[in-house]
Amino acid sequence: xxxxxxxxxxxxxxxxxxxxxxxxxxxxxxxxxxxxxxxxxxxxxxxxxxxxxxxxxxxxxxxxxxxxxxxxxxxxxxxxxxxxxxxxxxxxxxxxxxxxxxxxxxxxxxxxxxxxxxxxxxxxxxxxxxxxxxxxxxxxxxxxxxxxxxxxxxxxxxxxxxxxxxxxxxxxxxxxxxxxxxxxxxxxxxxxxxxxxxxxxxxxxxxxxxxxxxxxxxxxxxxxxxxxxxxxxxxxxxxxxxxxxxxxxxxxxxxxxxxxxxxxxxxxxxxxxxxxxxxxxxxxxxxxxxxxxxxxxxxxxxxxxxxxxxxxxxxxxxxxxxxxxxxxxxxxxxxxxxxxxxxxxxxxxxxxxxxxxxxxxxxxxxxxxxxxxxxxxxxxxxxxxxxxxxxxxxxxxxxxxxxxxxxxxxxxxxxxxxxxxxxxxxxxxxxxxxxxxxxxxxxxxxxxxxxxxxxxxxxxxxxxxxxxxxxxxxxxxxxxxxxxxxxxxxxxxxxxxxxxxxxxxxxxxxxxxxxxxxxxxxxxxxxxxxxxxxxxxxxxxxxxxxxxxxxxxxxxxxxxxxxxxxxxxxxxxxxxxxxxxxxxxxxxxxxxxxxxxxxxxxxxxxxxxxxxxxxxxxxxxxxxxxxxxxxxxxxxxxxxxxxxxxxxxxxxxxxxxx
Numbered sequence: 222x223x224x225x226x227x228x229x230x231x232x233x234x235x236x237x238x239x240x241x242x243x244x245x246x247x248x249x250x251x252x253x254x255x256x257x258x259x260x261x262x263x264x265x266x267x268x269x270x271x272x273x274x275x276x277x278x279x280x281x282x283x284x285x286x287x288x289x290x291x292x293x294x295x296x297x298x299x300x301x302x303x304x305x306x307x308x309x310x311x312x313x314x315x316x317x318x319x320x321x322x323x324x325x326x327x328x329x330x331x332x333x334x335x336x337x338x339x340x341x342x343x344x345x346x347x348x349x350x351x352x353x354x355x356x357x358x359x360x361x362x363x364x365x366x367x368x369x370x371x372x373x374x375x376x377x378x379x380x381x382x383x384x385x386x387x388x389x390x391x392x393x394x395x396x397x398x399x400x401x402x403x404x405x406x407x408x409x410x411x412x413x414x415x416x417x418x419x420x421x422x423x424x425x426x427x428x429x430x431x432x433x434x435x436x437x438x439x440x441x442x443x444x445x446x447x448x449x450x451x452x453x454x455x456x457x458x459x460x461x462x463x464x465x466x467x468x469x470x471x472x473x474x475x476x477x478x479x480x481x482x483x484x485x486x487x488x489x490x491x492x493x494x495x496x497x498x499x500x501x502x503x504x505x506x507x508x509x510x511x512x513x514x515x516x517x518x519x520x521x522x523x524x525x526x527x528x529x530x531x532x533x534x535x536x537x538x539x540x541x542x543x544x545x546x547x548x549x550x551x552x553x554x555x556x557x558x559x560x561x562x563x564x565x566x567x568x569x570x571x572x573x574x575x576x577x578x579x580x581x582x583x584x585x586x587x588x589x590x591x592x593x594x595x596x597x598x599x600x601x602x603x604x605x606x607x608x609x610x611x612x613x614x615x616x617x618x619x620x621x622x623x624x625x626x627x628x629x630x631x632x633x634x635x636x637x638x639x640x641x642x643x644x645x646x647x648x649x650x651x652x653x654x655x656x657x658x659x660x661x662x663x664x665x666x667x668x669x670x671x672x673x674x675x676x677x678x679x680x681x682x683x684x685x686x687x688x689x690x691x692x693x694x695x696x697x698x699x700x701x702x703x704x705x706x707x708x709x710x711x712x713x714x715x716x717x718x719x720x721x722x723x724x725x726x727x728x729x730x731x732x733x734x735x736x737x738x739x740x741x742x743x744x745x746x747x748x749x750x751x752x753x754x755x756x757x758x759x760x761x762x763x764x765x766x767x768x769x770x771x772x773x774x775x776x777x778x779x780x781x782x783x784x785x786x787x788x789x790x791x792x793x794x795x796x797x798x799x800x801x802x803x804x805x806x807x808x809x810x811x812x813x814x815x816x817x818x819x820x821x822x823x824x825x826x827x828x829x830x831x832x833x834x835x836x837x838x839x840x841x842x843x844x845x846x847x848x849x850x851x852x853x854x855x856x857x858x859x860x861x862x863x864x865x866x867x868x869x870x871x872x873x874x875x876x877x878x879x
Contacts, residue, residue, distance in 0.1 A: 506627035567658075755835055759829060
């Protein structure tokens with residue numbers, strides 16, 4: 222993976238400096254070093270080694286001859302001219318006279334002291350001493366010209382800085398400050414640029430008390446000085462190091478054994494992280510993911526760079542527009558002929574540092590991505606064929622390339638902190654959605670039993686949360702959840718992540734001959750999957766009949782008192798049998814004027830009774846699974862036990878409150 226990131230960095234360097242870097246830099250370490258040295262001599266190499274400045278305005282202290290002044294200026298287009306890198310420690314010095322506002326001035330004072338030490342060193346070139354002495358003069362000046370309240374005044378450096386910087390008392394203050402000499406920013410002064418580049422390796426990639434060691438770089442395999450803290454220093458903290466210079470479970474003196482990396486590779490990794498990664502970030506199932514392409518290497522030396530850059534640019538475009546597409550980035554990557562494999566890095570990848578890595582999926586083949594994309598299309602297709610009154614007909618396609626359905630069904634990621642002041646959203650306890658994504662992308666088996674149990678927990682949680690809302694909301698919550706769960710199971714089954722047993726219709730003999738139950742019989746014989754034993758079909762049918770009762774109560778706007786029987790969907794086998802008995806009794810109580818039972822309802826009730834006699838006490842499904850199969854039936858009650866407008870049935874016989 223690090224080698225793939227290194228290649229992305231080199232490609233960005235070639236793209237940025239086409240007159241200084243060629244395709245050979247991608248294939249040869251010696252050639253890259255040669256081209257790097259020439260670029261440094263020309264003063265252009267450092268452009269990509271510094272962090273971008275987003276602020277629109279910058280506080281600029283200027284020294285021209287003996288005159289020092291302060292002005293607020295619009296940021297320049299090329300913010301590398303400022304030479305800014307965040308410090309590796311709370312009291313570490315900045316690598317140049319460009320800094321960001323902070324509550325404490327410790328970092329800035331450390332920088333001033335470091336500049337003084339540099340000036341006082343005998344080996345420091347005379348020209349460098351002159352330049353850095355001017356920086357020091359600015360910091361120590363007590364007569365800086367500044368405009369305040371429409372008047373020109375002279376103030377000392379610290380009073381101006383403290384007044385202008387952004388702080389708790391000055392929300393609109395400046396965040397970035399720099400010093401220019403004779404109209405030139407730090408990055409436009411070669412001596413400052415060279416100095417800053419040299420500070421990076423020692424300040425960001427080393428750790429206190431440990432000197433670089435000679436050896437082979439773990440990325441480029443080149444003999445050079447190796448640094449232990451490169452990943453944290455470049456902001457690619459895939460090792461989840463708590464802080465720079467801290468190596469969990471490893472003595473500091475052996476830290477080189479973890480990720481021994483040379484300074485040149487560190488520079489390249491930083492380029493990839495700072496200037497490329499933002500174009501390859503995608504949300505997948507509610508998780509931030511960094512997509513790392515491993516590009517196909519071409520034997521055509523002349524056209525290789527063009528081929529690779531085309532593939533890379535196409536991928537950038539695909540990521541940026543994937544949000545609205547059906548199969549999105551997954552299908553786009555699969556179709557990109559310049560991509561050999563893809564790795565997914567899940568964690569905090571969108572900020573200044575890549576950190577808190579929670580899952581890494583390496584070297585996923587485009588062929589697997591094609592399978593995923595095809596499964597998305599195949600599951601969405603029958604969804605669009607359902608009639609409008611079908612409970613599984615959603616407002617939009619259930620599946621997309623961001624796999625948002627997993628987030629919808631299994632809830633918020635465990636590590637996400639919910640907002641305060643409202644009911645906490647559901648979080649799966651037995652299923653880690655990152656593990657499920659690993660099974661999807663890496664084609665691994667996942668436990669269907671655990672998924673069904675988690676579905677039941679989600680149904681129970683959302684059902685309880687809906688009881689205080691409108692009367693109909695509880696039913697809609699169940700219906701919408703079940704629809705998404707069904708599509709997710711079909712998707713996973715298609716990808717061979719789970720195995721959904723083809724349904725065996727165990728009740729056909731009870732349903733055959735009943736004209737109104739033909740659609741239900743066909744569903745159980747041809748469409749339903751996973752209802753593969755007597756207990757599951759019993760649970761499904763009880764839910765179906767119960768759903769009809771609730772629909773009647775809602776039609777007449779009477780109390781949905783039957784919902785209390787569900788005990789928040791914490792129901793077992795005995796509860797299920799009691800619900801069936803109570804449902805029949807309630808329907809009978811509503812039949813005081815005319816028969817409440819349709820022939821279809823009678824057929825379902827008789828079938829439930831027959832199945833119950835077969836099962837007896839031999840239940841094989843757990844309390845954690847029953848709610849899902851019950852709600853599956855309930856969600857389909859309106860479709861397979863529909864009301865008929867010309868039939869004077871229960872809807873016309875219920876009287877208020879009964």
